[in-house]
Amino acid sequence: MSEIKVVGVLGAGTMGNGIAHVFARGGFDVRLCEVEQRLLDRGIETIRKNLDREAAKGKITADEVAASLKRIQGTLDRQSLAACDFVVEAATEKFEIKSQLFAELDSILPKDVILASNTSSISITKLAAQTERPEQIIGMHFFNPVPVMKLVEVIRGLQTSQATYDTVKALAEKLDKTPVEVNDAPGFVSNRVLMPLLNEAMYAVMEGVATPEAVDEVFKLGMAHPMGPLTLADFIGLDVCLDIMRVLHDGLGDPKYRPCPLLIRMVDAGWLGRKSGRGFYQYE
Ligand code: CAA
Numbered sequence: 584m585s586e587i588k589v590v591g592v593l594g595a596g597t598m599g600n601g602i603a604h605v606f607a608r609g610g611f612d613v614r615l616c617e618v619e620q621r622l623l624d625r626g627i628e629t630i631r632k633n634l635d636r637e638a639a640k641g642k643i644t645a646d647e648v649a650a651s652l653k654r655i656q657g658t659l660d661r662q663s664l665a666a667c668d669f670v671v672e673a674a675t676e677k678f679e680i681k682s683q684l685f686a687e688l689d690s691i692l693p694k695d696v697i698l699a700s701n702t703s704s705i706s707i708t709k710l711a712a713q714t715e716r717p718e719q720i721i722g723m724h725f726f727n728p729v730p731v732m733k734l735v736e737v738i739r740g741l742q743t744s745q746a747t748y749d750t751v752k753a754l755a756e757k758l759d760k761t762p763v764e765v766n767d768a769p770g771f772v773s774n775r776v777l778m779p780l781l782n783e784a785m786y787a788v789m790e791g792v793a794t795p796e797a798v799d800e801v802f803k804l805g806m807a808h809p810m811g812p813l814t815l816a817d818f819i820g821l822d823v824c825l826d827i828m829r830v831l832h833d834g835l836g837d838p839k840y841r842p843c844p845l846l847i848r849m850v851d852a853g854w855l856g857r858k859s860g861r862g863f864y865q866y867e
Contacts, residue, residue, distance in 0.1 A: 587754065588612060591667035593684065595626025595657070597820070597858070598701050599673035601729025604630045607651040608643070608730070609758045614667055615657050623657045630655065633730055665691050669754070671723055673701040676826045681705060682713045689714035697747050699723035703823070704774050704830040707740035707767045717742035721751050724771065725760075727819065735760045740767045769834030770827060778827050781819075784812035785843035788863070795863040813863040816846075817856035825850050 589612045592603045603615045603626070617623040634648040643651075664670055670692060674680055681702060688698055697719045700710055711720035722738025735755040739748055748764070755762035765771045770778060784798050793801075799811020808815075816824050828842035849855075849862065856862030 587668040587750070589614065589667045589669075591616060591664040591670035592673060593661075593664070593670065593688075594673040594675075595623050596673065596675075597727055598725060598729065600626035600629045601633075601727065602671055602673055602701060602725055603655055604633055604651070604730050605725075605758045605760070607654040608634075608647075611654065613655045614664055615655055616661055616664060617657070617659060620659060623659065627652075627655065627657055633728075637730065661687065662691055664688065665693065667692065667696065669697050669699070669750075671699040671701055676703060676705070676823055678705050678709070681710060685710050685713040685720070689716060695719070697721065697750060699751060701725055704770045704827045706769070706834075707738050708742065711740045711742055718744035719747050721747050722765075722767070722771070723751055723755070724773065726773070733759075733761050734773075735762045736765050736771050736773055737762045738765050738767055738771055770831050774827050775831065778824060778831060779840065781812045781816045781824055782828055782840075782843050782846065785816070785846050788813065789843060789845035817862035817864055817866075819856070820858055821846060821854065821856045821862050822850050 590606045591614045592599050593616050595615050595617045603613045606613050615626060617626065631652060634651055637643050638645055638648050670688060672681065672684055674684055681700060685698065692698060699721050700707065701724055702722060703724060707720060707722045711717035714720060717740065720740055721743050722736065724736035724738060726732035726734050737748065737751050737755065752762045769775065787793055787798055788795055795813040799814050802808040802811045810818060825842055825846050828840060831840040832842065853859060854861045857866050860867045
């Protein structure tokens with residue numbers, strides 16, 4: 584496969600803009616693709632703010648901020664991704680949305696291009712089955728905030744080729760991240776272990792064992808977690824947490840993965856965490 588210079592990122596939300604940010608910082612040209620101009624503008628504005636934050640801390644120069652921003656080209660036209668050497672999808676965490684996108688991108692992208700998904704829990708093997716290139720489909724799972732977190736979970740679907748794996752591992756290293764190899768299974772490693780912790784913390788609140796503040800204090804002071812589990816759930820997004828719990832529950836079939844009823848109620852109410860202004864805490 585030829586050298587990767589132009590990277591397509593599908594979705595400019597929390598994860599997508601972070602992914603575009605680190606590829607641009609890594610010297611790649613980025614095509615950042617969204618479905619609405621408003622979402623694209625918001626994503627690029629977030630990248631600008633986060634690059635400025637890195638400059639304010641002295642991690643990069645003002646020239647590097649400008650050069651990184653210049654490397655990012657926003658687009659609403661998925662067809663334009665045909666010019667990319669590698670594409671990573673970071674759209675909404677719903678199988679129907681991602682599977683449609685994979686089928687569409689398969690028809691747009693040149694045959695040798697690798698298509699990765701930043702999915703946090705959806706089967707890579709199932710996404711690969713939507714395409715005619717299952718050997719070139721892989722999981723490239725980043726962590727929020729993407730510019731800060733060192734991990735990339737690299738997930739092999741059943742048919743992912745060794746060449747695809749090697750390319751994505753090398754790409755992650757080029758972004759100054761640490762790739763960890765994981766096989767395709769519900770929630771992979773990160774969310775199979777993390778989400779039940781967050782879900783259990785929600786049960787503790789629902790059952791009146793402790794307040795959200797108290798649960799979070801226990802984990803911050805007792806286990807040295809940078810954020811308590813309920814602050815972290817708000818940070819990730821309660822809708823995302825619920826989607827992942829459902830994938831674990833359906834995929835593993837064990838009642839221990841049952842989503843906490845309080846989580847379901849909060850998502851029904853539109854309390855999605857930090858992004859909606861209210862979750863276990865209020866942010867206005
Ligand atoms: N872009 C660039 N830099 C950022 C940033 C961003 N979006 N957010 C924070 N930073 C930088 C800050 O500038 C700061 O830099 P210095 O160390 O050089 O000072 C550093 O990160 C720490 O930030 P703050 O001082 O503002 O705040 P903090 O010490 O409270 O750290 C945090 C913030 C990094 C988010 C920390 O609380 C943390 O690590 N939280 C846990 C995050 C976590 O668990 N993420 C994984 C979520 S799960 C997931 O993403 C995957 C999934 O599938 C659901």
